[in-house]
Amino acid sequence: MKITALNGFKDILPDEIKQWRIVENIATDILERFNFSEIRLPILEKTDLFARSIGESTDIVEKEMYTFVEKQVTMRPEATASLVRAYIQHGLYVQKPVQKLFTIGPMFRHERPQKGRLRQFTQLSAEVLGSASAKIDAELIGMASYFFKTLNLDVSLELNSLGCPDCRPAFRQKLLAFIEDKYDHLCDDCKRRSTTNPLRVLDCKVESCRKEVADAPSIQESLCDVCADHFTTVQKSLDQLQIPYSLNKFMVRGLDYYVRTTFEFLTSDLGAQAAVCAGGRYDGLIEQLGGPKLPGIGFAMGLERLVLLLQQQQEEQEKTCETDLFVAGFGEGPSSFTFELVHALRLSSLRVAQDVEGKGLKSQMKQADKIGARFVLIIGDDELDSGVGVLRNMQTKEETKVSLTVEAVLEQVNNSTC
RNA sequence: GUGGAUGUAGCUCAGUUGGUUAGAGCACCUGGUUGUGGCCCAGGAGGCCGAGAGUUCAAAUCUCUUCAUCCACCCCA
Incomplete structure (x- = not known):
């Protein structure tokens, strides 16, 4: 249940x-x-x-x-x-x-x-x-x-x-008199309305009622x-x-x-x-x-x-980038490092996504693509050792090197708009 | 409150006159590339067939009940 x-x-x-x-x-x-x-x-x-x-x-x-x-x-x-x-x-x-x-x-x-x-x-x-x-x-x-x-x-x-x-009361009287003549031709709902709220008879949807009231007195003239x-x-x-x-x-x-x-x-x-x-x-x-x-x-x-x-x-809206950067760290050392880096980048105003399930690089690239990330920052053991990561632009496929500091990443990502 | 229609995978839907183990597309996961997304290929996972009762050797399929959703009436944004 x-x-x-x-x-x-x-x-x-x-x-x-x-x-x-x-x-x-x-x-x-x-x-x-x-x-x-x-x-x-x-x-x-x-x-x-x-x-x-x-x-x-x-x-x-x-x-x-x-x-x-x-x-x-x-x-x-x-x-x-x-x-x-x-x-x-x-x-x-x-x-x-x-x-x-x-x-x-x-x-x-x-x-x-x-x-x-x-x-x-x-x-x-x-x-x-x-x-x-x-x-x-x-x-x-x-x-x-x-x-x-x-x-x-x-x-x-x-x-x-x-x-x-x-x-309005005067119009109401006029309308009531009009409705009385037509009463037998109205639908059941309108018969009820004619006593509870006569004005409502005017906007009945039933075709026959619409015909009956077509020449009803107009409130605009009263x-x-x-x-x-x-x-x-x-x-x-x-x-x-x-x-x-x-x-x-x-x-x-x-x-x-x-x-x-x-x-x-x-x-x-x-x-x-x-x-x-x-x-x-x-x-x-x-x-x-x-x-x-x-x-x-x-x-x-x-x-x-x-x-x-x-x-x-409206036509389908174009997909807008809702994520600036996906940080892909793979391997134990890099993952630990990126966990901290991602937090710091978020505090510095970027919209950042990451994988915390320990997936491989390919899977992380797929995730990045799916959420429409503008950039992916790739960090494996080599990058962690050298302190220089690979920054991939997901639209142009262009890859540049970037030092693994908040300032450097921030500058490169902000340099390009969505 | 009244009427009509529909309930099968996360979504959209097939499923023959009742007949083995319930299918497809999309989406998802894994692999093809031991470190790179979209396309393609291969594989995988995912269902109390809305629920309950009945008929039957046998029910997603037939009958009844119930619940839910949708559309319309009423009313209203």
Whole structure:
């Protein structure tokens, strides 16, 4: 009976780490250029935090959270709630009126796993707290858009506005009336949705439902003046930054706190998991969680999905040299000598590999080749006696002599780049 | 939670109407070069055929149960 990882939990093996580093490094670089600061948050929070922010009746809160019932704590299913909690708890709004924050880390949702969907998954969340400006919406969306462009990923941007507590109820009524007429023609899921969350009927995947709601009232035409203004400015600002998008009146968001601007970056290469980045404005959330009456907007990106896309959409990366030098000592005396030399070379900043199994030279050469070492330093009895080793360049096959001192080896290896 | 598919070597997969000792490719190890990598050649190691029960003289193969994984629904990043 082998012990395996839990269903929906995945090991990220060394071969995949390169892609993760690419995603993380490019992301943090871009975030910093857009003046975002990193914040690191706990994974465990009081259950109540998520119930109050995400919404009591959402699927996430109702049946997908990993909760320790007796302790009333939950493994976070998303980061925005925790981030806003920290923002309020530490009074960050006092120091700076507008806070731009990001965080990267694991989230947990107990759903049935499938392609691009895990029970533990990693999200990058970027949030701007304290600004209601539509320009911020465009700036944030523009940043995400630039990020995907930098990664050379093929994604599309969809945009919608969900209105605000002033105008959404009226739209909801209009939509309910519309749905009532079509009720008998809708799928079972939509019949259920029409009472629990009517907006969700709009983005049903069933073909017949899509037809039925094709001419449903558009929320974009039911916005109040303030929301309509905001939405127009977001679009104008995106145009100004030359960021392509399409309006999608059927796009709604799953979390209760979203108002006004919502957006998704979509791909067609991940099966049912089309969204690689999604977000929106949540102007009431901070106040709802006990903070000041300040607006906010943010997005979350699923990094596993991005890594999958990188693997699918990009050509194999060239093998980069991850090891500068392989020190091959063979024979008892040389092996003892190289053991010490290798340590010293590592302390002096080189990436050095060695064999400690007492293998022959040929086997050590194979190892060196396999890990992509740039150089091999060969030391047998002769070299140890003379104090001069053989340094082989693995690409050019060129061999030079080098004194067996840290300084001499360091100089020769650093002289040539990968 | 619902539906469908798949479980054979580290990986990708063959395996006939049930029939000796379960195979291939890649990867790994050793040798061909007693001190030199990639290519080539020779050899080697590696399997409770997901697990449990049943049918049978005989099960990787048929039946049942169970577990796991994948895909889709739901939901969502």
